[in-house]
Amino acid sequence: MDYFLQINQFLKDSLFFYTIAIGMDGRYTYVSKNYDRNFGFTGGTLLGAAFSVTLHPEDIAICERVGAACFGAPGELCAATLRKHDGIGGYVTTQWEMQALFNEQGQPDGIFCIGYNITEVVTTRTRLTEIGFIQSHQVRKPLANIIGLSTMIQQESDERVQELCVMLEKSTSELDEVIKDISAKTDQ
Known part of the structure; x- marks a missing residue:
């Protein structure tokens, strides 16, 4: 005692x-x-x-x-x-x-x-989980669609359209990597 x-x-x-x-x-x-x-x-x-x-x-x-x-x-x-x-x-x-x-x-x-x-810890963890869900499900889906569309447009014969598609594809790939990095951080 x-x-x-x-x-x-x-x-x-x-x-x-x-x-x-x-x-x-x-x-x-x-x-x-x-x-x-x-x-x-x-x-x-x-x-x-x-x-x-x-x-x-x-x-x-x-x-x-x-x-x-x-x-x-x-x-x-x-x-x-x-x-x-x-x-x-x-x-x-x-x-x-x-x-x-x-x-x-x-x-x-x-x-x-x-x-x-531990309210603040629980609240922060919940928000990070929500952000991770939004990034992995709601942001990446339209981004994947844009990547697919740029690939389809790139198959057109117009040279200027192909140049723009290459730039669009580069930008979407960079954005996709940023989203993946953020999603990985919210899962920790």
Whole structure:
């Protein structure tokens, strides 16, 4: 238990990490200032409240499943991604690591959790995926059509048309390479 107290002392004023402990009754037995500041929207503390008050309803089952895994693997960290109320009708996405707590007699005493907000990472990843889809499906299709048309036009006998098609084909090939490079970066 000393280790738990040392960690909490170290992180109690953190602006980035949330630390909480949940008792066997499903209520908060410890809540860091940052957790209260971000999720205790009544201006008070969440200490003593049910752990589920801050969660998206669908994520309660995740907590229950990960909590059980913690007791099944004492001493190991178990991870979960959870949505928490943002206080304005939406949710933020948080990443957590949890570990079972045991009392002096070795009996289960609760769960210790450390987490942080990953909303910006999730939002950025989602946008990059959308951009990648647009580039690979919506931009490249008309570009491929233009490349095909320039090849067909190039087969015409007019010398000036052929010169223009060569320039058009060069430009579309360069654009195609740029799109491929951007798409590759969004997949990383």
